[in-house]
Amino acid sequence: MTPGIPGFAPSFPGVTLERLQSWLPTIITVVVAVCAVIVALAVVSRLLRRLAPRAHWYLFGFPLLRLRMGHSWRHLCLNAGLTGTDRPTTGQLGPLLVKGQPIMPVLPLLRRIRPRSFGATAVILLHPGQIPEPFVNAAEAMAHAWGVHAVRVDARLRGRVRLTILTADPLTSQPSEPTTKAAEPSEPPARQAAVTTYLPATTAPVVPAVAVPADLVAETGHREDGQQWVIDLVTFPHWLVTGATQSGKSTLINAAVAQWATRPVALVGIDCKGGMELAPHAPRLSALATDRAEAANILAALVTETQRRMRLCRQHGARNIWQLPPEVRPVPVIVIVDELAELYLVASRAEKDEALRATTHLLRLAQLGAALGIHVVVAGQRVGSDFGPGVTALRAQLAGRICLRVNDEETVKMTLGDLYPDAVEAAQQIDPAVKGIAVTTADDAGWIRARSVYLSPEQLAAVIAATAHLAPVLPDLTPPAA
Ligand SMILES: Nc1ncnc2c1ncn2[C@@H]1O[C@H](COP(=O)(O)OP(=O)(O)OP(=O)(O)O)[C@@H](O)[C@H]1O
Ligand SMILES: [Mg+2]
Structure with a gap:
């Protein structure tokens, strides 16, 4: 037997110094080749990252993320309490019934990890007995374990939770400029007129006289998952928008109005800050209230209009205005209220009746209007219990919610807490330095x-x-003076 190199034997018997010397050139070539490939990959990766970030993500970023997810999944589940068990956690010990921690926990399955332009999506299959709540709470832990910007957990599916993994914050990196790209409505377009652009129409648009539901969908910006952000009055007929001063409420309303203005819909403004906020929209408004008394009158006229529309629907056996024949279908009305507090909060007894009249009519519109094509979009710097009990009743009707940066916890909770408790924290973390970022309801x-x-x-x-x-x-309403 050939003696091996001292220290190598017995692990590598037969490896002699001469043999090793004869392999040396091959070993060096392989090591150099591997190093060259690593360096080349690093250079290509750097270049791609700068020149073609999307290609970089699909070729390098996503495979690395996948490896990281696979590698950390077990530890993540154990540390964040995401495991299940297929054994009973109670047992009999002599005359005692004892309860214990499972020593062989079962991991939930992480499946369908797919690359997306914004990061990735994945699905976690729950074991029987598991509920989604711990996964919602572990979103932050997942983001840390995988080194990504954020993980959103959608817990609305049965037996599984869906993960949206965001590698960066697209809202702070993307310019917030209007685009020239044609915006597709989320539903199949009922008609091409509903497909619009963010850019202003410089010539008078040709608009059909009769509205269709797609006219109520306004593309207002970008979502963090790369999709368009729409204020969709078909899915959510009424909206509540809250945000501290200079957070971006008017900017958002402008973006929506610029879309609705090009379609066969009526816009009504209630701006009790003396009409300062909605003044730029005035020429396109069918009515504008600049104080509470005017607001009460306009809202009263709209309540009368809902009653007229109810009669019309009854006569035609329709359950909403969209079931009416086009020749009798009334125009949808979108009522925009800028600064809700101006309607609710009163300084004197004399103002109380007026405030009650205005807010009662607003509540009635929100209660009755959805099927009758009358929609409310209510904006305010804050919403609180000091507005009185009526505000909670109004909020219950406003299914669409948008929370921009706000200064107080109560407003965040009033805006999002009743529907999406886990969204409250996200809204509280909105960076004040980047204007216009919001947490919003989204049907999907x-x-x-x-x-x-x-x-x-x-x-x-x-x-x-x-x-x-x-x-x-509109009946009984005078358009604002030019
Ligand atoms: N989405 C956005 N992108 C870029 N800048 C924005 C955005 N939203 C708001 N801003 C900037 O912030 C400023 C204030 O926004 P805006 O007037 O919409 O705030 P607001 O919430 O209506 O304030 P107020 O309550 O005082 O009326 C805008 O003039 C604009 O410069
Ligand atoms: Mg404003």
Whole structure:
């Protein structure tokens, strides 16, 4: 037997110094080749990251994330309490019934990990007896374990939870500029007129006289998962928008109005801050209230209009205005209230009756309007119990919620807490330095972060000027003076 190199034997018997010397060139070549490949990959990765971030993500980022997810899944589940068990956790010990921790926990299955432009999506299959709540609570732990910006957990499916994995915050990195890209409505378009752009219409648009449901969908910006952010009055007929001063409420409303203005819908403004906020929209509005008394009158006229529409629907055996024949279908009305507090909060006894009248009519509109094509979008810097009991009743009708940066916890909880408790923390973490970021309801994702596009005053003025002639005249309401 050939003696081995001292120290190598007995692990590598037969490996002699001569043999090792004869392999040396091959070993060096292989090591150099491996190093060269690693360096080349690192250079390509760096270049791609700079020049083609999307290609970089699919070729390098996603495979690495997948490895990381697979590698950390067991530890993550054990540490974050996400495991199940297939054995009973109670047993009999002599005359005693004892309860214990399972020593062989079963991991939930992490499946369907798919790359997306914003990061990845995945599905976790729950074991019988598991509930989604610990997974919702572990979202932060997942983001840390996988080194990503955020993980959103959608717990609305039965027996599984869906993960949306975001590698970066697209809302702070993306410019908040209007785009020229045509925006597809989320539903199959009922008609091409509903497909619009963010950019102002410089010429008067040709709009069919009769509205269709797709006209109520306004594309207002980008969501953090890369999809368009829409305010969809078909899915959520009424909306509550809260945000501290300078957080982006008016910017968001401008983005939505710029879309609705080009369609056959009536816009009504209630701006009890003296009409300062909605003044730029005035030429396209069918009515504008600039104080509480005017607001009460306009809202009363709209309540009468709902009663007229009810009669019309009854006569035609329709359950909503969309079932009416096009020739009798009334125009949808979108009532925009900027600064809810101005309607609710009173300084003197004399104002009380007026406030009660205005807020009662607003509540009635929210209760009755959805099927009758009357929608409310209510914005305010804060919403609180000091507004009185009526505000909770109103909030219950406003299924669409948008919370921009706010200054107090109560407003966040009032806006999101009753529907999406896990969204409250996300809203509290909105960076004040980046304007226009919001946490919003989304029919397909529960809640999501989003950012509206910013239209300059000139761009908004151009849309309003080009569409002013489309403002429908509503019964008992006078359009604002030019
Ligand atoms: N989505 C956005 N993208 C870029 N900038 C934005 C965005 N939203 C708001 N801003 C910036 O913040 C400023 C204030 O926004 P905006 O007027 O919409 O706030 P607001 O919530 O209506 O404030 P207020 O309660 O005082 O009326 C805007 O003039 C704009 O410069
Ligand atoms: Mg404003």
